[in-house]
Amino acid sequence: MTDQPPPSKSRRAFVREAPETRRAALIQAALELIGEAGYRSATTRAIAERAGVTLGLIRHHFHSKEDLISAAYDAHMSAMSDLSLAPAERKDLPPDQRLALVIEANLTPPVMSERNVTLWASFIAQIPNEPGIRTTHDRTYLSFRDRLEALIAETLSAQGRAVPADELRRLATSCNALIDGLWLEGGACPTGFAGDDLVAMGQDRIGVLLGVTLNRF
């Protein structure tokens, strides 16, 4: 069927792909490897093999391995933010229900997973080495908190409640911390919590912090 037409001297057959395609494939390969077996397993050779290419392509499409890792961190955090904040855009739902869905998305797969905790920890641990990682971290963290803050403001406003800006900021920071902490516990101890236990806890406690009822939708 798919017999390889032996080229002149047994050189591996290949297809030219668009740079964006190859970059995306290399990024995905790096994320898979780090998520599966940690940062150490993501060598240039392993990444290239996972992406179905040879080692040299990394240097061709990225300035260095460090550059690839930074790009992978950026892509991963963007994807996770989009996944967990997707319910916030559903304008057909009331804000309190959207908030409950955002919490649920954060505390269920695929956002909450052992793989993602490993990935996240691997990148955080690289902060002292690569300045690009810190920049991306700060940007994505503030972006998520701001969008969560907006959703909280909407929720409170819909109930006729108004809070000062600084108090709103503290509320968002605390709720963000609670979500992060539960996400971490669920991902690091995958067997420690039953079913939607963490989701119920998250919705319930954030409801208490905000003075609203979020669960039981």
Added chain:
Amino acid sequence: MTDQPPPSKSRRAFVREAPETRRAALIQAALELIGEAGYRSATTRAIAERAGVTLGLIRHHFHSKEDLISAAYDAHMSAMSDLSLAPAERKDLPPDQRLALVIEANLTPPVMSERNVTLWASFIAQIPNEPGIRTTHDRTYLSFRDRLEALIAETLSAQGRAVPADELRRLATSCNALIDGLWLEGGACPTGFAGDDLVAMGQDRIGVLLGVTLNRF
């Protein structure tokens, strides 16, 4: 003053130390290096140099580098637990004040620091590689949560309130998550929060979750 009596053939002078001393020195050296510049910088040679010995000693006092890293993680988590839970033992103080002090200890240096976040993330990222790391993580996590749960129970009980065991467990899990999340944010964004802002937030929000007043001691 301290001229070295040149040994027979320019071999480095040394002093024999007790195994526990050397083990502790190597562990501390590893923790310093990982905390300063991440896991990658903690090579066997760098650890030995930091500890003031030569490379071969690691294999003499530990079965492997992996064994040293596991021991370092264990020692570090124990030290942090002791630091942050020390106020819980002060029987001269009422439980609500002890709880407030535990929260404060968790959200101020030396427990909350960029170095410690880097350290913690580095170890978590090693979980897929070394099974010993996961064991230590689960043990220290559950130990901290249990002791926090006991302190919460004491606090509520002192106010004449009793909660079912399962609800108490959820309360402890949520409070632990909130503390972890704030600790993480403070350590990862050292410039993002002013003074005791995080401490006030932690005490205030956990007070809300428990229905007690913890701040302003």
Added chain:
DNA sequence: GTTTTTGTTATTCAATTGTATAATAACTTG
């Protein structure tokens, strides 16, 4: 004081890593 023990140094080794360079071929352009 002599012997024994073992903590410690010094050196070597095989494996792996990220990167660099040259050769090649797939696709594009005209």
Added chain:
DNA sequence: CAAGTTATTATACAATTGAATAACAAAAAC
């Protein structure tokens, strides 16, 4: 269809790594 572009492969290289081994000496045992 011919020439040019560049994505891709193949190979090499210098540096680093964790580990292994042998030589040595400091302290203990006798």
